[in-house]
Amino acid sequence: MYTYTDFDIQFVKQRAAQYRDQYERWKNGQLSDDEFRPLRLQNGWYVQRYAPMLRVAVPYGELSSAQVRALAKIAREHDRPDAALLADAQATQDAISDFPAPRLKHGYGHFSTRQNVQFNWIPLDQSADVMDLLASVNLHGIQTSGNCIRNITTDERAGIAVDEVADPRPFAEILRQWSTLHPEFAFLPRKFKIAISGAREDRAAIAWHDVGLQLIRSEGEAVHGAPAGALGFRVLVGGGMGRTPVIATTIRAFLPWNQIMNYLEAVVRVYNRWGRRDNLYKARIKILVKAEGQRYIDEVEAEYHDIVTRDGAPHTIPQAELDRLQAAFRPPEHRAIRKDAAAKVAQILRADAENDIEFARWLKQNVAPHRNPELRAVTLSFKRLGQAPGDATAAQLDKAADLADAFSAGELRVTHDQNLLLPWVRCDQLAELWQAARAAGFARPNIRLLTDMIACPGGDFCALANARSIPLAAAIMERYQDLDELHDLGEIDLHISGCINSCGHHHSGHIGILGVDKDGREWYQVTLGGSDGSTLSGEPGPGKVVGPSFSAAEVTDVIEAILDTYRALRQGRETFVATLRRVGHEPFKAAAHAARQPEEALA
Amino acid sequence: MGGGQKSLEIDNTVDPRSLDLTGVDCVVLQFPKFTDGRAYSQAFLLRRRLGFAGDIRATGDVLIDQLVQMARSGFSSAVLREGVDASAAQRQFDRFAAFYQGDAVTPAPLFAREAA
Numbered sequence: 001m002y003t004y005t006d007f008d009i010q011f012v013k014q015r016a017a018q019y020r021d022q023y024e025r026w027k028n029g030q031l032s033d034d035e036f037r038p039l040r041l042q043n044g045w046y047v048q049r050y051a052p053m054l055r056v057a058v059p060y061g062e063l064s065s066a067q068v069r070a071l072a073k074i075a076r077e078h079d080r081p082d083a084a085l086l087a088d089a090q091a092t093q094d095a096i097s098d099f100p101a102p103r104l105k106h107g108y109g110h111f112s113t114r115q116n117v118q119f120n121w122i123p124l125d126q127s128a129d130v131m132d133l134l135a136s137v138n139l140h141g142i143q144t145s146g147n148c149i150r151n152i153t154t155d156e157r158a159g160i161a162v163d164e165v166a167d168p169r170p171f172a173e174i175l176r177q178w179s180t181l182h183p184e185f186a187f188l189p190r191k192f193k194i195a196i197s198g199a200r201e202d203r204a205a206i207a208w209h210d211v212g213l214q215l216i217r218s219e220g221e222a223v224h225g226a227p228a229g230a231l232g233f234r235v236l237v238g239g240g241m242g243r244t245p246v247i248a249t250t251i252r253a254f255l256p257w258n259q260i261m262n263y264l265e266a267v268v269r270v271y272n273r274w275g276r277r278d279n280l281y282k283a284r285i286k287i288l289v290k291a292e293g294q295r296y297i298d299e300v301e302a303e304y305h306d307i308v309t310r311d312g313a314p315h316t317i318p319q320a321e322l323d324r325l326q327a328a329f330r331p332p333e334h335r336a337i338r339k340d341a342a343a344k345v346a347q348i349l350r351a352d353a354e355n356d357i358e359f360a361r362w363l364k365q366n367v368a369p370h371r372n373p374e375l376r377a378v379t380l381s382f383k384r385l386g387q388a389p390g391d392a393t394a395a396q397l398d399k400a401a402d403l404a405d406a407f408s409a410g411e412l413r414v415t416h417d418q419n420l421l422l423p424w425v426r427c428d429q430l431a432e433l434w435q436a437a438r439a440a441g442f443a444r445p446n447i448r449l450l451t452d453m454i455a456c457p458g459g460d461f462c463a464l465a466n467a468r469s470i471p472l473a474a475a476i477m478e479r480y481q482d483l484d485e486l487h488d489l490g491e492i493d494l495h496i497s498g499c500i501n502s503c504g505h506h507h508s509g510h511i512g513i514l515g516v517d518k519d520g521r522e523w524y525q526v527t528l529g530g531s532d533g534s535t536l537s538g539e540p541g542p543g544k545v546v547g548p549s550f551s552a553a554e555v556t557d558v559i560e561a562i563l564d565t566y567r568a569l570r571q572g573r574e575t576f577v578a579t580l581r582r583v584g585h586e587p588f589k590a591a592a593h594a595a596r597q598p599e600e601a602l603a
Numbered sequence: 604m605g606g607g608q609k610s611l612e613i614d615n616t617v618d619p620r621s622l623d624l625t626g627v628d629c630v631v632l633q634f635p636k637f638t639d640g641r642a643y644s645q646a647f648l649l650r651r652r653l654g655f656a657g658d659i660r661a662t663g664d665v666l667i668d669q670l671v672q673m674a675r676s677g678f679s680s681a682v683l684r685e686g687v688d689a690s691a692a693q694r695q696f697d698r699f700a701a702f703y704q705g706d707a708v709t710p711a712p713l714f715a716r717e718a719a
Contacts, residue, residue, distance in 0.1 A: 007701070007713070014699050021694060022668060030688060035666055038638060147638065177703040177713070183675035184647050184706070187640025261704075261712075272644045273618075310652060314710045321714045 001062055001411055002173050002328045004138045011180075015142055016135040019043045020128040042148060042186070044141020045127055049463045050089040050104075051081055052127065054119045055144040056134060057151040058414050060158065060172040060196075061115035065401035065410040070137040071117055072397035075109050078130055079394075081121040093460065097522065097552065102471055104460060109397060111382065111390040113454055113505055114193070115153050115414040116144055120461050142180055147188045147283075149179035149268070153195045155203040156415040159329055160377055160423050162369050166215045166231055168198035170325035171260060174317060178261045185268050189275035190283035192268065193240075204416065205532040207248045207540040208508060210285045211267060212236035218254050231257045237267055237300075238289030241502035245542035246286040251297045257322070259308075261315035266303035270296065332409035332424055337374045345428045352431060361445035361487060362434055367425075376427055378408075380420045380442035381452065385477055388470045389455040390418030399440045407433045417454060419447065448491045448536075450563075451480050454505055458498030458515060459522070465498035467515025467522035467552070472496060475556045489563060491536055492576045507542040508532040510577045511562065516549050523549035526558055528588055529580050537577060544585060546592045554597055561595040562588050612662075615641040619649045627657060632678070634663035643676040650677025650707040667692040671699075677707035 004012075019039075026036035044055040056071065063071075081089070086104065093101035106121045122130055134140055144151055152172050159167040175194060179185070185192075195204040198215040206212025214234040218227075233255045239248030255263050274292070276282045289296050307313060337345070353360035368377040380400060383389050392400065400420050404412045407429055408422035415421050420442075425433055437443040446452050453476065456462065458469025473496055480486055495509030499516075506512030512527035530543030550558050563576075565588050570579045580588065611622065612631040619630070630649055632642035642661065649655040661673050661681040670692055673681060683692075705712045711719070 010700065011703075018695070018698050021691070021698075025691060030691065031668075035637075035668075039668055147640075180703055181672075181699075182704055183672035183702075184643040185640070186669075186672055187638050187643070269644050269647075272640060277639060277641075306652065311710070314705045314715070315712055318714070318718065320718065324714075 001064060002059075002169070002325070009138060012135045012138055012140050012142075015043070015140055015181075016128075016131040019131050023128045038146055038187075040127070041146040042143055043131065044144035045124065046145060047124075047463070048120065048461055049459075049465075050085060050092075050461070051121045052124045053461065054122050054127070054130065054141060055112070056117045056119075056139055056141055057144045058116050058139075059176045060152060060154040060169055061156060061413045061415065062169070063412045063414065064137075065404040065412065067137045067139055068397050068401040068404065068412060070133060070139065071109050072394045072401070074119060074122070074130055074133060075107055075392075075397060076394035078122045078126050079107050079109070079119045081106055082123075096459070096468070099471075099552070102460075102474065105388075105391070108391050108393045110388070110457065111392070111414045111418040111420070113416055113418060113456075113503065114151060115156075115416060116151055117414065118457070120457065145191075146186075147190050147192075148186050149182065149188075149192045149194065152176055152179070153193075153204055153209075153416065155197050155199055156413050156421050157203060157368065157377055157423070158198060159331070160370050160372070160375070161199045161201075161203075162371055163200040164198050164371065165200065165217060166198045167326070167329060168196040168213075168215055169329045170322060171198075171213070171215070171257070172196050173325055173328070174261065174321070175264070178264070178315065185272060188268070188272055189277050190280070190285075192271075192285065194264075201535050202533045202540075205505075205508060205540070206239075207236055207533045208239045208241060208505075209236075209248065210238070210240060211264065212239060212248050213260070215257075216254065233257065233260055235263065235267075238286040239540075240284050240286040241505065241507045241542075242284065243281055243500050244286065245502075245507040246290060247540050248286075249289055249297075251289075251300060258317040258319075259304075259313070261317065262307050262313050263300075263304050265315065266300045266307055270299045270303055274299075331372065332411070334375070334409065334424065334426060337426065337428055342374055342427060345430075349427075349430060358445060358483070359431070359434055361483065362443055363430070365445045365447040365449065366443070367430065370423075374427055376425045376430060378422045378425045378430070378433060378437075379415065379447045380422065380437055380440075381444040381446055382419050382442070383446055383452045383477070384441060384444050385474075385481065388457075388460075389453055389473050392420075396440070396442075400442070403433065403436055403440065403442075406436070417447075417452060419452070445483065446486060448493075449486050450489055450492045450494055451477055451486060453477075453494040453496060454509070455496040456498050456504035458496075458504070462498060462503075464501055465515060466500075466517035467498050467524060469496045469498040469504055469515065472513065472515075472524065472552065472555055476559055479556055479560065489566070490573070490575050492563075493530075493532065493537060494559075495530070505532070506530070508537075508540070509543060510537065510580070511559065512543045513555065518549070522552050524552065524555045525549045526555070526562075526592060528562070528585055529577065531577070536575065538581070546585070546589045550592075550596065554595060557595040557597075558592045561591040565591040613645070615639065615645070617645070619645050619653060619655075624653065624655055624657075627655075629658040629660055630655065631660045631662055634661060634665055637664040637666050637669060643672065646673070646677035647707045651710065668695060671695050675702070675706040675708055
């Protein structure tokens with residue numbers, strides 16, 4: 001893991017002190033609500049449906065066990081609404097529909113799809129104390145909200161993936177520093193999200209981001225002065241979800257690695273100057289890239305040219321700086337496993353797996369190969385009955401930190417799919433970890449399967465939501481508890497968003513569910529065939545709507561009808577998306593429609 | 604501004620590179636709302652790209668919590684609302700020892716400054 005320098009440590013502390021100063025000026029009336037809002041937002045403090053929400057930045061998803069314990073402490077001591085607020089919130093939730101609303105929970109953290117951690121109930125008058133607590137473990141909420149460059153995300157297997165061209169983390173760290181309190185880019189037309197992948201398989205959904213960066217080696221002849229085989233980036237700009245789902249455009253097929261900051265300065269400066277500010281829904285860079293097309297690309301190239309030739313390319317990364325950062329991400333030391341032991345371990349694991357189907361399934365779904373053949377990457381599942389996807393109580397966070405210390409050199413990663421990953425697990429400790437994870441309730445062998453669904457906090461917490469996500473996720477989770485059935489269905493991306501802002505990434509789900517509001521009631525639109533750009537999912541793109549929206553009571557039946565159709569139509573071990581692509585959407589649409597309940601039953 | 608000074612007030616949509624800055628002592632940039640950040644890029648282009656040495660002034664919805672980033676983007680003066688607590692503004696300038704990225708005033712990023 002990157003170790004914070006004295007400068008980094010001081011910077012985060014100064015930021016916490018600055019926030020306290022701003023908070024106190026607001027409290028004593030020197031700052032109006034409007035003036036304070038963007039200041040708190042750029043420190044991660046939203047005001048949501050019932051209470052403030054804090055979004056803690058987790059740069060490129062990496063956390064130490066000490067940081068996770070600090071998050072547990074915040075969950076335990078600060079994620080606590082007072083009784084009157086909670087009672088009032090529950091009464092409001094109970095009035096949403098005829099079905100009893102689930103009990104609102106508190107005392108936990110939530111992993112977001114952008115690898116951050118959120119809390120839902122911290123009173124604002126504790127916010128400055130919480131920022132100090134975070135700063136004590138080098139955490140903060142800098143630019144986790146507001147119209148600025150947000151926390152940069154990457155592949156959960158960065159630095160350990162077997163298919164990696166180069167480790168994206170040193171570049172993610174360089175860009176974290178570059179974007180942090182950037183003076184020119186703090187008030188962009190709209191939020192700005194960057195994702196970096198260094199592997200052949202895209203596990204970071206880069207084409208869905210405002211900027212997607214893919215580390216590549218140049219092919220053939222020298223490009224832009226870089227010799228063949230040189231390291232660089234493919235630069236994609238203008239992807240995004242929301243009302244207008246757009247896949248990013250490649251604006252540079254190859255950019256030498258040391259130019260990335262100079263180039264992004266051009267990308268963002270042109271956006272800051274040209275992006276629309278008259279309409280919230282047209283303010284993202286995707287709209288600018290779509291509207292201006294080549295003119296935008298030409299202007300970026302011209303601006304980049306000026307940055308290099310006239311400004312002297314001040315943000316060119318020296319080799320020594322890359323070396324320093326690469327060294328900071330060196331793999332942790334681990335006790336060497338005796339030669340030939342790895343083969344023996346594999347043999348033992350196979351034998352154990354034959355005896356225990358659940359262990360076999362866990363090895364298959366939750367354990368991924370590692371660049372170091374002695375090690376594995378293990379995903380702890382936070383998708384289980386009784387808790388919302390990605391939620392972790394204080395006790396669970398502490399337990400996860402313990403597992404990281406015992407099995408993964410004290411490191412964890414928040415995954416884009418809202419789980420935790422242990423990146424440095426010795427293969428001869430897998431059985432032991434499985435037992436420990438099982439005891440903690442983290443060993444559900446469902447990673448990448450239907451119940452490993454993505455869901456936003458939705459109408460239980462979010463001020464923007466049109467409908468709830470959590471009860472829907474719970475209903476689907478309940479229906480698909482049979483592991484035989486789940487494994488038979490195979491790998492399926494189910495993504496649920498409570499509104500068109502698409503925080504639950506419904507556009508990219510093989511099955512997407514979008515909450516909509518009609519006449520004050522919750523309805524859900526179902527889409528099929530979306531893709532995040534992974535090998536399994538195919539070319540990135542949004543799913544297609546199956547038809548008019550469904551009532552909350554119908555959705556689970558609709559999902560079941562769609563999955564039954566898949567099972568009836570698949571050939572051999574064909575996946576859900578493959579079947580969908582081969583046979584087309586019609587049979588699935590018909591099945592979904594047939595699962596509607598007659599209107600009188602709904603009344 | 605003193606008498607005899609030539610001041611140029613420009614809208615947010617103007618590209619500073621299209622201006623004739625001959626004899627101009629001050630360029631006045633606008634913040635229609637403090638959340639509208641276009642003037643930061645205009646200031647950067649004026650100061651750094653064009654090497655404009657005169658006054659770059661911020662007007663409109665100018666708040667003390669944005670003064671540091673204004674200064675870093677090339678602004679040299681700002682018109683503040685009546686009754687603003689100047690000590691709170693000064694605290695913001697004193698807070699951070701340095702920043703990571705280069706800017707209009709200190710072009711080199713931190714790693715280059717540390718290596719020098």
